[in-house]
């Protein structure tokens with residue numbers, strides 16, 4: 001697993017603010033032969049997060065080079081982490097510190113093909129997502145809610161956990177976004193209060209507007225999912241996983257996730 005710190009195979013400063021406070025951002029990308037899928041959208045989300053946190057904006061060309069260096073050939077995953085940099089102690093953001101860029105390459109995960117062909121099983125998590133509109137949508141490094149939610153189950157047969165916010169509205173999976181077909185509409189939870197605005201969520205919305213219907217972003221109650229004609233989860237690596245079971249209840253198989261995955265596969 002090659003890990004580059006500021007472009008070199010080096011060590012991270014233990015006083016890095018990414019480590020001390022989660023003061024930074026990250027992106028996880030599917031890569032083939034050094035080419036990251038939807039790289040422009042990943043870098044745009046990173047830039048949006050950098051604006052929101054007032055982090056110095058990444059140099060895009062430098063980051064593209066680091067992505068390619070972290071996984072130059074074959075199929076893999078690159079995780080790019082961008083932090084405010086290393087600096088003493090205290091929350092106050094320092095002004096004259098160089099940001100840290102970490103690029104790590106990983107083997108492509110060995111998910112069973114049945115996750116796409118037959119669908120996955122989902123559970124509800126007890127852990128709730130706190131609302132904070134200023135942090136909603138971006139992929140910042142503070143992920144304790146997801147870590148604790150993912151610690152709730154160790155049944156290998158459950159692929160994902162569904163997370164609600166503190167008001168009890170459905171937001172997302174622990175590491176994926178949710179779509180559901182409800183009363184003929186394709187619905188995905190609004191992410192203006194919490195959650196990560198996924199790159200694959202964006203890709204699905206763009207695809208759907210062209211090939212199906214426009215996706216409706218709105219608040220979603222858990223009981224609405226009981227009437228869904230199709231549910232699927234998306235992220236940058238998996239594309240779309242159809243859901244076949246939610247909290248022990250069977251979910252009908254629908255055509256959308258399958259059609260979207262075929263389109264995605266044809267993109268290379």
Ligand SMILES: Cc1ncc(COP(=O)(O)O)c(C=O)c1O
Pocket residue numbers: 028146172173174175176177195196197198199200201234235236237
């Ligand atoms: C909490 C959370 N929501 C959604 C997503 C999906 O985002 P993307 O499509 O960019 O992978 C992820 C991905 O890791 C995530 O961690």
